[in-house]
Amino acid sequence: MGEQLTMKGKGLSIQTRNYEFMVKFTPQREWIEKQGILMLLAMFFIELGAGTFLVSSFFQNRSGMLTGWLLCGLLGGGFHLLYLGHPGRFWRMLFSSGLKTSWISRGLAFVLLFLVGGFLNLFSPSETEIGKYLLFLTNIFAFLTVIYVGFVMAAVNGIPLWNTALLPILYLVLGIWSGLGVTLLNFLASGTKVTTLGTVEHLSRLFLFLFAFLVFVYLVCVRYQHTAGEASVKTIVIGKLAPLFWIGVVFMGILLPMASLLMETIPPYLLFLLIIFELIGDFALRYCVLKGALYPPLVPTNMD
Numbered sequence: 001m002g003e004q005l006t007m008k009g010k011g012l013s014i015q016t017r018n019y020e021f022m023v024k025f026t027p028q029r030e031w032i033e034k035q036g037i038l039m040l041l042a043m044f045f046i047e048l049g050a051g052t053f054l055v056s057s058f059f060q061n062r063s064g065m066l067t068g069w070l071l072c073g074l075l076g077g078g079f080h081l082l083y084l085g086h087p088g089r090f091w092r093m094l095f096s097s098g099l100k101t102s103w104i105s106r107g108l109a110f111v112l113l114f115l116v117g118g119f120l121n122l123f124s125p126s127e128t129e130i131g132k133y134l135l136f137l138t139n140i141f142a143f144l145t146v147i148y149v150g151f152v153m154a155a156v157n158g159i160p161l162w163n164t165a166l167l168p169i170l171y172l173v174l175g176i177w178s179g180l181g182v183t184l185l186n187f188l189a190s191g192t193k194v195t196t197l198g199t200v201e202h203l204s205r206l207f208l209f210l211f212a213f214l215v216f217v218y219l220v221c222v223r224y225q226h227t228a229g230e231a232s233v234k235t236i237v238i239g240k241l242a243p244l245f246w247i248g249v250v251f252m253g254i255l256l257p258m259a260s261l262l263m264e265t266i267p268p269y270l271l272f273l274l275i276i277f278e279l280i281g282d283f284a285l286r287y288c289v290l291k292g293a294l295y296p297p298l299v300p301t302n303m304d
Contacts, residue, residue, distance in 0.1 A: 046076030051179025146175035160229035253281015
């Protein structure tokens, strides 16, 4: 555990003992280590499911909407309940004053309203006026479900890697980008006509470039925001998380899908692999953001 980061010729120690938070950077462990890995899985599948439902609804793809609902409700919700110490008490967050101040409570409300609306949409005709209004409201809550995790993390003032307005935007793009990928998989499996496939594919490429741009801007901004932000970014880019970041996020999640743009036509099997790589890139970035998060020491640290 006695790991160190070397930054500009100086050794920067990471906290290994309880009292060292006063003078060393302290890793965030609650949401990533041991049972905390369940929180990562919950965040990933909740946003992936809501994003898939949102995208699929615009293309009137019922199977995609069902897939998104199941990803969010069963996998995302299931992992979230497993993470909670007392799963039977989670409902108390909805009836406490937390809705006024807590993004976690608001997020729970968004997810539940999305799941209820999504369930009703799956078993009701969307051609009627009521069906259209219901789908519109459900998509609003799907959108809020995709973005709320970013607000939850951005509200943590003690972690500079998270405490930035760029994080909700990055997570929104991630959720929709991955949702486009899962929707595309559904279309491939169902043999949807080429024109619809092409539209989803073009949108996916657009969000790929937007994702790559936001990752760069996010890391650069956090790098100059705080010494703990600089330490976190270097942990991700050149530290212990560098292999996962460069292989999982950059190579598999960004460069390989971009390289496919040079091909005139992409075979279905290759398109399937590229979507899997994109999902791996999504998950890898979320892992890096959680694992690379550092609390600053109480004693100011100069990293110049």
